[in-house]
Amino acid sequence: xxxxxxxxxxxxxxxxxxxxxxxxxxxxxxxxxxxxxxxxxxxxxxxxxxxxxxxxxxxxxxxxxxxxxxxxxxxxxxxxxxxxxxxxxxxxxxxxxxxxxxxxxxxxxxxxxxxxxxxxxxxxxxxxxxxxxxxxxxxxxxxxxxxxxxxxxxxxxxxxxxxxxxxxxxxxxxxxxxxxxxxxxxxxxxxxxxxxxxxxxxxxxxxxxxxxxxxxxxxxxxxxxxxxxxxxxxxxxxxxxxxxxxxxxxxxxxxxxxxxxxxxxxxxxxxxxxxx
Amino acid sequence: xxxxxxxxxxxxxxxxxxxxxxxxxxxxxxxxxxxxxxxxxxxxxxxxxxxxxxxxxxxxxxxxxxxxxxxxxxxxxxxxxxxxxxxxxxxxxxxxxxxxxxxxxxxxxxxxxxxxxxxxxxxxxxxxxxxxxxxxxxxxxxxxxxxxxxxxxxxxxxxxxxxxxxxxxxxxxxxxxxxxxxxxxxxxxxxxxxxxxxxxxxxxxxxxxxxxxxxxxxxxxxxxxxxxxxxxxxxxxxxxxxxxxxxxxxxxxxxxxxxxxxxxxxxxxxxxxxxxxx
Amino acid sequence: xxxxxxxxxxxxxxxxxxxxxxxxxxxxxxxxxxxxxxxxxxxxxxxxxxxxxxxxxxxxxxxxxxxxxxxxxxxxxxxxxxxxxxxxxxxxxxxxxxxxxxxxxxxxxxxxxxxxxxxxxxxxxxxxxxxxxxxxxxxxxxxxxxxxxxxxxxxxxxxxxxxxxxxxxxxxxxxxxxxxxxxxxxxxxxxxxxxxxxxxxxxxxxxxxxxxxxxxxxxxxxxxxxxxxxxxxxxxxxxxxxxxxxxxxxxxxxxxxxxxxxxxxxxxxxxxxxxxxxxxxxxxxxxxxxx
Numbered sequence: 001x002x003x004x005x006x007x008x009x010x011x012x013x014x015x016x017x018x019x020x021x022x023x024x025x026x027x028x029x030x031x032x033x034x035x036x037x038x039x040x041x042x043x044x045x046x047x048x049x050x051x052x053x054x055x056x057x058x059x060x061x062x063x064x065x066x067x068x069x070x071x072x073x074x075x076x077x078x079x080x081x082x083x084x085x086x087x088x089x090x091x092x093x094x095x096x097x098x099x100x101x102x103x104x105x106x107x108x109x110x111x112x113x114x115x116x117x118x119x120x121x122x123x124x125x126x127x128x129x130x131x132x133x134x135x136x137x138x139x140x141x142x143x144x145x146x147x148x149x150x151x152x153x154x155x156x157x158x159x160x161x162x163x164x165x166x167x168x169x170x171x172x173x174x175x176x177x178x179x180x181x182x183x184x185x186x187x188x189x190x191x192x193x194x195x196x197x198x199x200x201x202x203x204x205x206x207x208x209x210x211x212x213x214x215x216x217x218x219x220x221x222x223x224x225x226x227x228x229x230x231x232x233x234x235x236x237x238x239x240x241x242x243x244x245x246x247x248x249x250x251x252x253x254x255x256x257x258x259x260x261x262x263x264x265x266x267x268x269x270x271x272x273x274x275x276x
Numbered sequence: 277x278x279x280x281x282x283x284x285x286x287x288x289x290x291x292x293x294x295x296x297x298x299x300x301x302x303x304x305x306x307x308x309x310x311x312x313x314x315x316x317x318x319x320x321x322x323x324x325x326x327x328x329x330x331x332x333x334x335x336x337x338x339x340x341x342x343x344x345x346x347x348x349x350x351x352x353x354x355x356x357x358x359x360x361x362x363x364x365x366x367x368x369x370x371x372x373x374x375x376x377x378x379x380x381x382x383x384x385x386x387x388x389x390x391x392x393x394x395x396x397x398x399x400x401x402x403x404x405x406x407x408x409x410x411x412x413x414x415x416x417x418x419x420x421x422x423x424x425x426x427x428x429x430x431x432x433x434x435x436x437x438x439x440x441x442x443x444x445x446x447x448x449x450x451x452x453x454x455x456x457x458x459x460x461x462x463x464x465x466x467x468x469x470x471x472x473x474x475x476x477x478x479x480x481x482x483x484x485x486x487x488x489x490x491x492x493x494x495x496x497x498x499x500x501x502x503x504x505x506x507x508x509x510x511x512x513x514x515x516x517x518x519x520x521x522x523x524x525x526x527x528x529x530x531x532x533x534x535x536x537x538x539x540x541x542x543x544x545x546x547x548x549x550x551x552x553x554x
Numbered sequence: 555x556x557x558x559x560x561x562x563x564x565x566x567x568x569x570x571x572x573x574x575x576x577x578x579x580x581x582x583x584x585x586x587x588x589x590x591x592x593x594x595x596x597x598x599x600x601x602x603x604x605x606x607x608x609x610x611x612x613x614x615x616x617x618x619x620x621x622x623x624x625x626x627x628x629x630x631x632x633x634x635x636x637x638x639x640x641x642x643x644x645x646x647x648x649x650x651x652x653x654x655x656x657x658x659x660x661x662x663x664x665x666x667x668x669x670x671x672x673x674x675x676x677x678x679x680x681x682x683x684x685x686x687x688x689x690x691x692x693x694x695x696x697x698x699x700x701x702x703x704x705x706x707x708x709x710x711x712x713x714x715x716x717x718x719x720x721x722x723x724x725x726x727x728x729x730x731x732x733x734x735x736x737x738x739x740x741x742x743x744x745x746x747x748x749x750x751x752x753x754x755x756x757x758x759x760x761x762x763x764x765x766x767x768x769x770x771x772x773x774x775x776x777x778x779x780x781x782x783x784x785x786x787x788x789x790x791x792x793x794x795x796x797x798x799x800x801x802x803x804x805x806x807x808x809x810x811x812x813x814x815x816x817x818x819x820x821x822x823x824x825x826x827x828x829x830x831x832x833x834x835x836x837x838x839x840x841x842x843x844x845x
Contacts, residue, residue: 005452012454016372019364023428024381026421027388030399037402053748082292090286091293101293103546104300110475110542111535112482114509115303118531121516122306131781132766143299150296176282204392207484207509211516215767226766234394235485236767239741241632241653251395258390266383332595334618401634406641409589410627493594493628504627514630518596518771 034255038248046249051217056243058250060219064134064227067220068213069202071138072145073195079142080149081184081191087150088157089179109147113208116144120212132226137213144208145198152194156187189268196265203257206231230254304535311532314338314525323529329495331515331523338526340533342497346412346505347481347537349498350491353416354423354480359473361420362427363462366472369428370435371443371457389425396422397489410492412505418490419483423476430475434468435461471548478541482534484509508534582643582816584839588830591635591647592626598740598770598788602682603648603809605789607828623833632741636812643814644838646830650742650788651808652715658812662821673808674717679824680811683719683803684712684743687777687785690800695733695761696783702726702754703804711753712746712805719803732760739766739773739786746805747786774799818842 048057083101091098120140130136160183168178206229214226215236228236230250237247315323318338326339369378369385400418408414438461446456462469492504493514506514512527512534519527593600604610604620611619629635632653639645640657651668654660660668663680672678686703688696702708705726709718737747744767751763766773766782773785774795791801811827813819819841822830829835 005455009452009454012458013372016364016368016454019361020368020373020381022361023365023388023424024384026424027384029403030391030395031387033399033403034395052752053745079292079295082289083295086286086289086293090289097294100297104296106546107300107539107542108296110478110482110538110545111303112478112484112509112538114482114484114512115307115531115535115538118512118516118528119303119306122310122528123302127306143303146296146299174278174282176285200390204390204394206392206394207513210513216764221762225764231392231394234392234398235631238398238489238633239631239767240745241636241649241655242745244633244637247633248398251398254392254395258392259387262383262386262390266386330595330620332601332618333620334613334616401637405638409642410638488630489634493630494624494626495595495628496624503625506628514594514628515596518769518775520771520775 031255034248034251037245038250038252041245041249042252043249046246049219056217056237056246058230058233058246058253060217061228061230061233061250062253063219064213065203065229067227068134068138068141068229069199071134071223072141072202073198075139075142076145076149076198077191077195080146080194081153083146083150084153084157085179085184087154089175089183105147105150108143109151111144113144113205116140117208117211119143120208125212130224132212132214132216133224134213134220134227135223137209137227137229138223140208140212141202141205144205145201148198148201149191149194152197153187153191156190156194157183159190160186189271193265193268196261196268200258200261200265203229203254203261204231205229206235210235230257307528307532307535310525311529314522314529315532317522318526318529323526324533327497329511331519331526336523338522340508340511340526340530342495343506343508343511343530344533346491346498347507347509347534349412350415350419350487350505350507351477351480353412353501354419355473355477357416357420358423358427358476358480362424362472362476363431363469365424366428366431366435367457367462369432371453371461385425385428389429393422393483393486397486400486400490405490409502410490410504411500411502412491412498413501415487415491415505415507418486419480422483422486423479426479427472427476430472431465431469434465434472437468438464467548467551471545474541474545474548478538478545481507481537481541482509484513488513508537582818582838584837584842586644586838587836588838588841589638589642589645590623590626590831590833591638591645592622592628592831593635593649594628594630595620596769596771598682599648599650599742599809601770601789603680604831606680606682606809607824607831609828609831621832623831625833626831639812639814643816646811646813648809648811651810652742652745654810654812657815659815659817660810660812661819663811663827664823665821668808668810670713670717670808673806678808681717681806681808682788683790684716684740684746684805684807685787685789685791685801685803686737686743687774687787687791687795687799687801688783689777689780689798692783692800693733693735694729694731696735698729698731698758699735699754699761699763700784700802702728702757703750704802707753707757708750708804711749714749716746717806717808719805726757728758730758730760734762734764735784736764736766736782737784737786738768738776738782740770740788741767742788742807743786743804750804 045055046057047059051057051060124130124136124139164182168182209232215228216226220227234247234250237243325341327341328337328339330337404414442460442464443456446460488510493506493510494504495506498505508530511530516527609621635647639647666672666678668678673681704720706723707726709720709723712718770787770789776782777785
């Protein structure tokens with residue numbers, strides 16, 4: 001190798017390493033920064049069931065986050081999985097409707113959350129008259145995560161070998177029975193991984209929620225009451241500017257949630273990989 | 277009986293599949309119904325090309341050119357920072373990183389994607405702002421960091437999709453490891469990489485909560501890298517809370533403009549993806 | 555090279571960490587440009603501030619022009635404003651007196667330093683009322699909650715962090731109504747409303763009080779539209795709003811003009827504040843020489 005070639009190699013190597021080191025350091029730094037700022041404020045009182053102006057507990061927000069996640073998932077998963085079943089098992093190739101569904105699903109996944117927020121405000125909050133409520137927030141979120149669920153379910157269904165289906169048909173089972181008894185069970189881990197990703201997206205969401213679910217800091221008593229998720233809680237604390245430390249503590253809890261979600265999804269992904 | 281069940285369920289599946297079409301239609305409908313009349317009332321040109329945004333003045337002014345430019349500049353800045361670093365990091369992950377290390381760092385990169393945007397905003401506000409101020413530069417930097425996981429993820433899979441023969445052939449011809457990657461594999465993955473860039477642009481232009489915490493949000497034509505800027509998304513989220521009547525509709529119309537941008541980006545992404553799949 | 559990756563990472567992080575320490579040290583250079591911080595158009599604090607200092611120009615036939623400099627950083631969150639002023643030595647901004655913390659410095663206006671007393675006796679003129687608005691006809695629960703706010707007990711709660719508005723308020727006798735009261739509006743009023751709610755619920759556990767944080771105008775609009783029962787406002791009502799709504803002042807709040815801790819300035823005249831926020835004075839030197 002000539003000297004010049006060697007120099008090129010070295011230069012390219014340095015750039016590659018440099019870029020990766022930057023990426024990795026930024027990540028480590030963000031996490032270290034949040035822990036450094038937030039952990040000192042992570043007191044047991046932050047987990048009391050009641051939010052008061054003295055003790056800006058994050059527990060109600062955590063509970064609201066769980067409620068909204070559960071509702072959005074409950075709406076979105078059946079729709080998304082059925083939709084994927086249609087696309088993979090029923091639709092004929094090259095069908096115009098299928099192309100349109102693909103296109104709209106892609107469009108949905110590219111829409112920024114603030115647009116979902118606007119739409120939720122216009123449709124659920126105002127047009128349907130639900131007001132700022134858990135319900136309006138959850139429905140908005142469920143549309144937002146729908147493309148994620150559809151795509152991961154689609155991939156999971158596609159990954160099920162055709163021999164499964166042929167075997168089931170061969171045994172005389174109908175299409176529906178094949179789908180529910182044979183194909184779907186085999187695809188469950190993949191679908192589950194998609195659901196977990198969706199949960200991650202919900203947990204981190206703010207812009208789609210402030211104008212749909214509102215910002216009330218208490219545990220909602222019914223679904224037409226307003227509530228805030230953890231991310232919104234962080235934003236609201238910073239708006240008032242009185243409890244910055246607690247906002248960082250909330251960030252720590254959020255990060256822990258994200259790490260848990262990522263670990264679970266990695267574990268599920270590993271299991272799928274191991275099987276295949 | 278079984279046949280009826282089959283039939284019913286296949287219809288149920290079809291209906292479920294139609295939800296996404298229905299959702300997109302509904303979103304378009306509600307944005308347009310609420311946004312277009314405002315555009316008409318303000319005047320399309322005064323709205324899109326007006327340089328003054330002063331909604332609570334009497335008479336009010338609703339020009340969103342500053343915000344359109346703001347979004348474009350900030351996104352361009354984010355791409356300038358995020359794309360090279362992202363693609364190079366993807367090269368590292370795909371071709372340089374030892375397997376052992378890969379297993380450890382890949383989840384870390386995924387974690388970067390999971391960090392909520394408010395958290396990025398706090399980071400930007402407390403760490404970047406004291407150095408670079410509330411400015412276009414800070415917003416671009418922060419967004420550049422935020423689009424990294426998107427760019428890295430897509431770029432990595434695009435690079436891995438290139439057949440190994442390309443790389444091996446180049447090595448056999450006497451090129452070095454890096455040279456082979458950069459002058460043979462990267463060009464071969466061109467449309468996949470481009471798709472990564474386009475999706476990164478989409479992420480950057482749509483980001484809201486982190487941007488409003490670092491950008492300064494001045495509603496005037498941006499004129500310096502070190503001065504503040506307001507994006508379309510910031511305009512909506514900052515003022516939507518108290519807007520009423522025409523002001524509110526003007527903000528929804530701002531959303532329509534953003535939506536159109538996103539549609540253009542999405543369509544080019546789909547087109548690119550189709551090309552790279554072929 | 556591969557072995558050094560963790561080491562390089564660490565160095566890089568250390569570099570970033572040290573850079574965090576910048577921003578607070580060194581000498582104050584009066585030649586520097588003033589970094590003006592403002593709130594978003596329509597926030598009650600901004601409306602009150604610009605009206606008190608005549609930064610808003612009211613024309614004869616109802617025209618209104620906010621002359622706040624276009625270069626002002628717009629902060630939607632009080633946090634963003636405070637951390638901005640704390641980190642930028644050449645900055646100036648304004649916020650509710652109740653929110654000011656130790657990271658930033660208060661300055662006197664026309665020689666009067668803002669405190670609860672100077673706001674209440676009117677010598678510190680930069681203040682605004684916290685107003686609640688309702689429709690003319692209201693539910694018993696809403697009425698009872700309002701009675702509480704204007705009572706001796708309610709005013710004592712308000713006085714903890716703001717300044718009470720009603721002298722010699724009567725003692726509170728709850729009629730113990732049940733029902734839901736939705737309160738919405740100004741983010742400046744929200745903290746004190748939270749406290750009032752907590753105190754009230756202790757007396758009358760039958761009522762459910764829901765507080766929505768948004769801003770003054772949407773709170774008022776919400777009452778008119780019927781989406782909430784009580785609107786919180788930190789600005790005076792417009793005439794069109796006065797015609798259809800009832801209003802009560804529940805507390806007073808000073809608006810503090812704040813600068814960075816390293817800023818040598820302690821006092822500004824209202825003319826100077828006006829000129830700075832209109833962008834007519836752009837260098838600190840001009841203020842220091844005048845002062």
